[in-house]
Amino acid sequence: MHNRIRLIAVPALAVTALFLAGCATGAAPASAPTATVDPATPVTVDNCGFEVTFDTAPERVVTIKSSTTEAMLALGLGDRIVGTAFQDGPVPEQWEADAAKLTSIADKVPSEEVALELEPDMIFAGWESNFSAEGVGEREELATLGVASYVSPAACQSSGQPNPLTFDDIFSEVEELGAIFRVDASPLVTEQQDALDELKPAGDDRSALWYSSGSDTPYVGAGIGAPQLVLDTVGLTNVAGDVDATWAPLSWEAVVDADPDFIVLVDATWNTAANKIEMLQTNPATANLSAVQNSRYLVVPFAASEAGVRSVEAAESINSQIEELDAK
Amino acid sequence: MTGLDASRVTISVGGSVLVDEVDCSVPHGSLTALVGPNGAGKSTLLRSLAAIVRPDSGSVLFEDENLLGLSRRERARTAAIVEQDASTEVALTVRAVVELGRLPHQSLWRDDDADAGAIVTAALDAVGMADFETRNFSTLSGGERQRIMLARALAQQPRLLVLDEPTNHLDIGAQLDVLGLLQRLAGQGVTVLAALHDLGLAATYADHVIVLRAGRVVAAGPTASTLTPALIRDVYSVDANILTNPATGRPIIAFSALG
Amino acid sequence: MRSSLTRAVVLGVGLGVALVASIVVAVTIGPADIQFGEVWATIGSHLGLGDSPLSVLRDGIVWELRLPRVLTAAAVGAGLAISGAVMQAITRNPLADPYLLGLSSGASLGAVAVLLLGAAVLLPFAAFMGSLLALALTLILASSLGVITPTRTVLAGLAVSSLASAITSLVIFWTVTGDSYREILGWLLGSLAGARWQAVAITFAAILIAGIPIMLTGRLLDAFAFGDVSAASLGVNVSATRWGLLVASALLTGAMVSVSGAIGFVGLILPHAVRLVVGAGHRVLLPLAALSGAIFLVWADTAARTVFDPRELPVGIVTALIGAPVFAFLLARKRQLT
Numbered sequence: 001m002h003n004r005i006r007l008i009a010v011p012a013l014a015v016t017a018l019f020l021a022g023c024a025t026g027a028a029p030a031s032a033p034t035a036t037v038d039p040a041t042p043v044t045v046d047n048c049g050f051e052v053t054f055d056t057a058p059e060r061v062v063t064i065k066s067s068t069t070e071a072m073l074a075l076g077l078g079d080r081i082v083g084t085a086f087q088d089g090p091v092p093e094q095w096e097a098d099a100a101k102l103t104s105i106a107d108k109v110p111s112e113e114v115a116l117e118l119e120p121d122m123i124f125a126g127w128e129s130n131f132s133a134e135g136v137g138e139r140e141e142l143a144t145l146g147v148a149s150y151v152s153p154a155a156c157q158s159s160g161q162p163n164p165l166t167f168d169d170i171f172s173e174v175e176e177l178g179a180i181f182r183v184d185a186s187p188l189v190t191e192q193q194d195a196l197d198e199l200k201p202a203g204d205d206r207s208a209l210w211y212s213s214g215s216d217t218p219y220v221g222a223g224i225g226a227p228q229l230v231l232d233t234v235g236l237t238n239v240a241g242d243v244d245a246t247w248a249p250l251s252w253e254a255v256v257d258a259d260p261d262f263i264v265l266v267d268a269t270w271n272t273a274a275n276k277i278e279m280l281q282t283n284p285a286t287a288n289l290s291a292v293q294n295s296r297y298l299v300v301p302f303a304a305s306e307a308g309v310r311s312v313e314a315a316e317s318i319n320s321q322i323e324e325l326d327a328k
Numbered sequence: 329m330t331g332l333d334a335s336r337v338t339i340s341v342g343g344s345v346l347v348d349e350v351d352c353s354v355p356h357g358s359l360t361a362l363v364g365p366n367g368a369g370k371s372t373l374l375r376s377l378a379a380i381v382r383p384d385s386g387s388v389l390f391e392d393e394n395l396l397g398l399s400r401r402e403r404a405r406t407a408a409i410v411e412q413d414a415s416t417e418v419a420l421t422v423r424a425v426v427e428l429g430r431l432p433h434q435s436l437w438r439d440d441d442a443d444a445g446a447i448v449t450a451a452l453d454a455v456g457m458a459d460f461e462t463r464n465f466s467t468l469s470g471g472e473r474q475r476i477m478l479a480r481a482l483a484q485q486p487r488l489l490v491l492d493e494p495t496n497h498l499d500i501g502a503q504l505d506v507l508g509l510l511q512r513l514a515g516q517g518v519t520v521l522a523a524l525h526d527l528g529l530a531a532t533y534a535d536h537v538i539v540l541r542a543g544r545v546v547a548a549g550p551t552a553s554t555l556t557p558a559l560i561r562d563v564y565s566v567d568a569n570i571l572t573n574p575a576t577g578r579p580i581i582a583f584s585a586l587g
Numbered sequence: 588m589r590s591s592l593t594r595a596v597v598l599g600v601g602l603g604v605a606l607v608a609s610i611v612v613a614v615t616i617g618p619a620d621i622q623f624g625e626v627w628a629t630i631g632s633h634l635g636l637g638d639s640p641l642s643v644l645r646d647g648i649v650w651e652l653r654l655p656r657v658l659t660a661a662a663v664g665a666g667l668a669i670s671g672a673v674m675q676a677i678t679r680n681p682l683a684d685p686y687l688l689g690l691s692s693g694a695s696l697g698a699v700a701v702l703l704l705g706a707a708v709l710l711p712f713a714a715f716m717g718s719l720l721a722l723a724l725t726l727i728l729a730s731s732l733g734v735i736t737p738t739r740t741v742l743a744g745l746a747v748s749s750l751a752s753a754i755t756s757l758v759i760f761w762t763v764t765g766d767s768y769r770e771i772l773g774w775l776l777g778s779l780a781g782a783r784w785q786a787v788a789i790t791f792a793a794i795l796i797a798g799i800p801i802m803l804t805g806r807l808l809d810a811f812a813f814g815d816v817s818a819a820s821l822g823v824n825v826s827a828t829r830w831g832l833l834v835a836s837a838l839l840t841g842a843m844v845s846v847s848g849a850i851g852f853v854g855l856i857l858p859h860a861v862r863l864v865v866g867a868g869h870r871v872l873l874p875l876a877a878l879s880g881a882i883f884l885v886w887a888d889t890a891a892r893t894v895f896d897p898r899e900l901p902v903g904i905v906t907a908l909i910g911a912p913v914f915a916f917l918l919a920r921k922r923q924l925t
Contacts, residue, residue, distance in 0.1 A: 215707055216781030217899050219769055243898060249769065251780070254897030256648050257619035275705075284783065285651035288643045380820050404822025411816065417679055418812040419867045431810055432822035484821070 039182045048128055048151050049159035050139050057182040058122035058148060062105070062115050064136065065126025066091070066303035067152055067310075071174065072124070073098050074188055074309040077181055082118045085110045086130075088303040089269055092310070112137035122148040126306065128157045150180070154226065154307035164224040165246075167196060167233075170311055192312045196233070199315060202322040203235025206261035208298070209291070210238060212247060212305070213271050215279050218255060222248040226307035226314075227264070230300075233315040234322060236262060256285055262325075263291045264318065268302035296325055330392055331356035331519045332377060332488060337386035339372050346372040348543040349386070354521045354536065356391070359507075359514040361534035361551070362523040365564065369543040370523040371412070371492050377521060378409040378490040390488050390519070404432035407488040408481035412496060414473055416465065422476055423461045426451055429483025451482040454509055456502075470497035478506065489513065491522040495529065507533040531555050531570070531579045539563060552579060561586070595871040598864070602878035606661065609882050613657045613889045618896040619648050630654060651783065659782035659846060660888040660902075661881040662790035664853055666843045668861075668880025669798050669873055671854025673836045676808040676869065677829055678737040684855040685840040688740065688833070689747035691849035693721025694841060696755045698774055698848070703762050711789055714845035721747050722837040735826075736815075777850030777903025779888050786846040793842035797835040798877065804832065805870030812867075850903045852910025853880055859917050 044053045061081050063069040066088040072081055073091065078098035083105040091099040105114055115123060115136050123136055128151045131139050139149040153173045154165055162169040171189045178185025208231055210221030221227020223238065225246025231238045239258040240250055263280070265273035277297065280286045291297070298321045304310035332354035339347040346369045354360045354377075362370050375381040377388055379395035388395065395403050408429070426448050433444070452458045455475040460468065465476065474497055481489060491510075495503040503526075511533055514520045524530045530537055530551070537555055538548040541563055547554050560568040560581070569582040615626040621641065629646045632639035639646050670685035678687065686692070697717025701709045729735050729743035759771055773780070807828050810818040815825045840854075857880045858872065865871050884902070887909065891902040 214770055216770070216778065217773060217901075240897065248898050249773075250897050251618055251892055251899040253648050253652050253892070254618040256644055256652070259644055283651075285647045288647050290644075375816070378820065380816060400819075400824055401822040404820065409820045414813050414817065416812045416814075417681055418676070418809075419862055420809070420812060421866055424809070424866065424868050425812075428810055428812075428821060431806060434806065 043179050045150075045176060045180070046160065047149075047153065048156035050149070052143075052148050052150060054122075054148055054180050057180065058120075060118065060120045061122045061124055062110070062118060062120045062136075063124045063126075064109060064130045065152075065306075067126040067155075067306045067308035068124040069099070069102070070095065070303065071152070071177060071309045075174070075177060075181065075183055075185060077183065078102065080181070082120055083110075083115070085115075085136075086126075088306075089301055091303075092313070109135040111135075112142075116145065116147070120147055122150060124150050124152075125155075126152050126308075127155050152308060161246075162224075163244075165226055165229045165307055167193075167229065167311070170229075170307055170309075173307075174309060188309070192309070195312050195316060199233065199319055201233065201235030202319050202326065203231070203237075206236055207239050207258060208236040208262040208264055209255055209258070209260040210240070210264045210266070211276055211280075212266045213268075213276075214249065215283075217249045218252060219247060220250045220255075221264070221305075222246060222250075226305065226311055229307070230305075230311060230315045230318060231264075234319045236322075252283070252285055256289065259289055260291055262296050262298055262322065263289075264298045264300060266302050266305045267299050273297070273299045298322065298325075329356045331358065331390070332521065333389045334373075334377060335387050335389075337373070337376055337383045337388060339369075339376055339381065339383050341372075346543055347376065347383070350540075350543070350545050352538050352545055352548050354519055354538075356519050357514055357517045358535040359510050359520045359522070359533060360536040360538060361530035362521060362538050362540060363525070363527060363530050364540035364546075366525075367542075368540040370540055373540065374409065374490050374492050374521070374523055378407050378488070379403055380409055395488075401432045401435075404484060406486060407490065408484040408486035410474075410477050410481045410489075410491040410494055412474075412492050413470075414477045420465050421461070422457065422463050422465055422468070423448065423452070425465050425476055426479045426483050429480040432484060447485065448479075448483050451479040452476075454482055455479045456505060471499065471502055474498065475502070475506070478509075487518060489518050489520045491520070493523055493525060495524065495526065503529065527555070527560065527564070527568075527583075528581050531581050532573070532576075533578075555579075555581070592871075595865055595875065599871075599875055599878065602875060602882065606878055606882050606885075609885045610657055610661060613660075613885050614649065614653050616889055616893060617648070617653055618893065619645065621645060621649065626653075655784045655787045656779050656782040656888065656892075657885055659786045659790050660779050660884045662787070662794055663779070663843045663847050663850065664857075664880035664882070664884025665877035666790065666794055666798055666839045666880075667850065667854040667884075668857040668876040669801055670836045670840045670843075672858035672869070672873055672876050673801055673808065673832055674854070675858055676811055677832055677836075678741050679811065679814075680737070680741065681859065682855070683741070684851075685836065686748075686844075686849055686854070688725045688744035688837070689721030689751060690718040690837055690840045691844050692748040692751035692755065693724075694718040694844040695775060695849060696721075696751045696758075698845070699755050699758055699771055702771055702774065703758065711785070711842075711845040715841045717751075718841035718844055719837060721751055722833070722841075726833070735829075773901045774848040775903075776901040777848040777906070778891075778901035779847050779850075780892075780899060780901070782846060789842055789846055793839050797839040797842075801832065801835050801839070802873040802877065804828070805868070805873050808832070808869040808873075809867075848901075848903065850884070850906055852906045852914065853884055856910050856913050856917070857883060860913070863917075 039056055042053050042055045044051060059080055062083045063072060063081055064085045069084050070091055072078060073095040081102055084102050085106040086108050109130050125131055130136055131149050142149045154162055154169060174189055175185045210227040211218055212221060213219045220240050222240045222243035222245040224244060228238050228241060239260050240248060265276045267273040280292045286292060298318045300314050300318060304314040334350055334352050337347055337350045350373060364370055376383045382396055395407055430444050452461060455478050457475050457479060474494060478494060494506055507529060510520050510522060534551050537551045539546045546563055547559055557568045565586060567584045567586055571580045571582060573580050615623045625640050626649050629639040629641045629649050631637055633650055667685050674683040674685055674687050675681055694714040694717045697713035698710050701713040725744045725747045728746060729740045732739050807823055810821050810823045819825050858876045861872055861876045861879055865875060887905045888902045891900045891905045
């Protein structure tokens with residue numbers, strides 16, 4: 001079955017690609033910023049150790065996970081998204097209108113066939129594991145079909161993982177995205193960098209636990225990923241900061257021993273912040289944590305908790321929540 | 329005292345009749361041999377006589393009692409069976425295997441009587457395997473295992489002892505030892521029934537004999553009068569000459585091909 | 588021989604002491620740095636002996652996290668070892684483990700179902716019901732093929748296990764999000780991270796209600812060594828004994844799995860290891876295997892929660908890491924196994 005699809009898909013995609021290439025002009029899409037790079041120069045990137053070449057700016061993108069969808073919306077590239085999948089929650093207000101026009105093709109990782117049906121020229125994934133035979137397809141195979149595969153660089157696992165993650169990494173990711181799509185990413189980057197510069201850390205070196213999920217064993221933000229970056233930015237010390245991972249399973253004992261001043265709760269539709277609060281309160285060992293007793297919780301939506309264009313916003317939100325709690 | 333009495337015992341398995349309306353008696357306190365060609369149904373009959381298997385029809389009485397009507401443990405204290413080719417994957421010592429024979433005499437709450445140790449030792453002595461006590465059962469040869477299973481049956485202290493080919497893997501010395509032991513037991517009042525494939529041994533040691541062919545009793549009675557050359561020719565298709573051992577006075581059979 | 592019974596008693600007492608010592612020491616080990624004396628003083632304060640020298644939080648670490656977990660580890664280790672030995676005896680298969688008759692797959696299915704429905708509080712109950720359901724299916728399937736024999740039971744158990752595992756995998760695949768997969772994996776590998784006082788109650792009750800009666804049937808288990816006919820000739824009620832042992836074993840295993848998931852290798856390896864030392868007589872084997880299993884799991888779990896401090900491993904990984912090479916070693920010495 002799969003082979004038959006390939007037989008049809010390859011010539012179909014080839015024709016489509018040629019057609020699109022033939023149609024490409026120097027004019028940029030009406031809603032996007034003016035292109036500053038010659039659209040015909042190929043852009044080659046090393047993405048998680050896999051080389052990908054974009055001969056022209058992709059026009060038909062399938063995004064997997066919210067981080068990638070939102071990255072494109074932030075750059076005004078919403079009209080190039082032909083389908084989204086495995087979204088983590090509603091988009092922030094400023095992109096709601098654009099997001100409403102998007103079609104979801106799968107609740108989880110789409111199968112290769114479902115994705116290819118849309119005849120994309122690029123699949124933009126939020127997790128490297130999305131590109132697998134059980135997922136949306138292996139990267140080499142997609143390449144032979146003329147589909148560029150691209151992973152959000154902060155999420156690289158096999159190689160090229162930022163260690164530790166910095167905002168420079170995030171911004172150069174945005175800039176790389178701009179280069180790929182032949183759009184100017186600098187306004188966005190500048191905007192975020194300014195916001196970052198204006199942020200006055202309210203953390204005061206107090207300690208925090210970044211509680212993502214898990215009941216028997218908490219799964220927490222650890223030392224080298226987005227959680228660590230955000231906590232550093234707001235001036236909080238991560239109780240799991242010594243662990244050399246992006247996220248890691250910790251023991252409750254270690255958490256109780258550290259007695260963090262704040263607990264960051266990742267709010268996901270499948271595992272809400274309220275749910276986590278209840279778990280913390282009913283677990284006899286954690287019920288006595290000072291952060292639980294005093295409800296010193298900081299909430300961050302799941303989509304904003306992964307490295308991407310919402311990381312600055314996450315830092316800002318957490319920072320102001322700290323200020324609010326301190327004011328009480 | 330009456331011994332073992334079987335009346336119209338029939339056993340079928342999966343549509344074939346293995347034991348067909350068998351009537352036979354094993355006199356009390358005697359050594360009786362069950363003989364017959366391979367596939368005659370001896371093993372199946374033995375199991376029903378030892379009350380391990382319930383016959384499809386017919387009755388089996390020992391000392392005028394239906395063994396199958398007794399409780400399991402009482403039955404096991406009355407009758408014991410020694411089957412062919414006992415094997416196990418479990419790493420038991422020889423002594424542990426023989427000790428299993430005391431199971432019917434024990435209960436969960438009460439431990440065995442004080443003599444248990446002595447009974448087990450005596451059983452091992454009787455079969456000449458006292459030196460093998462601590463050996464792993466699975467490391468024994470076929471003949472040694474057979475003797476241990478006999479010891480286990482002895483440890484049960486049964487009044488009815490049923491054996492299926494107890495001399496199969498034994499060398500001649502051991503064979504004579506076992507049969508001598510069975511004779512002594514019979515003399516002590518135990519009713520002994522043994523399936524034997526060696527007619528010669530049957531003739532020499534058994535007081536009585538039951539001849540089985542194709543699930544039916546062909547002949548039964550005291551050995552001398554039942555194991556006649558005519559019967560042997562009929563059942564086994566060989567010629568037999570019955571002689572008397574000058575030293576023991578017991579019959580010996582000299583076989584020759586049909587002439 | 589008297590001396591082998593004496594040896595067994597000595598070993599039993601020794602292991603008992605070792606178990607108590609293990610519990611006493613394991614409770615004082617953990618990522619949080621609490622002194623030995625403080626640990627036991629704070630435990631004492633809960634038993635009415637004086638006041639706790641620790642803050643409420645640190646007392647919570649000892650009393651709510653460590654102590655119930657260590658006690659549960661001991662009970663689960665004992666229960667799995669007993670159950671494994673019983674399975675090996677009933678099926679006359681040295682490779683049998685407590686999970687043979689679909690028990691762990693059934694429990695996993697029950698557990699995964701409630702984990703995904705977000706009703707984690709019902710987990711022990713659902714897992715327990717899952718294992719009993721799987722056992723019932725196994726026995727029904729085995730008896731539908733005719734007279735229940737050990738081989739048929741094992742094969743039926745394999746069929747039910749495969750079915751339950753397949754359904755579990757399907758459910759996971761269909762509904763899982765990135766986060767809950769981790770939790771489910773922890774459960775499938777076997778973990779004591781969630782052991783609170785409720786788990787202690789469940790597992791200790793199981794040992795009392797099912798484990799101890801099983802240990803009293805040691806002699807009967809020996810009778811099965813030569814097969815059903817042989818056991819019957821020794822006066823054993825073969826089918827009642829087998830059913831009784833199976834049900835008791837299922838209750839025991841089901842309770843343990845409901846609390847900790849399917850921790851592997853304990854039920855398989857410990858009986859063999861103990862046999863190597865004291866032989867296969869079950870009157871001695873069962874209690875000693877229980878004690879050894881308890882000690883083993885207490886230390887395996889201590890390793891699981893401290894070796895990668897502050898991270899935690901599911902204890903099933905530790906038992907597999909230790910158990911697999913030990914199993915290979917035992918296989919290599921197979922002559923001594925039989």
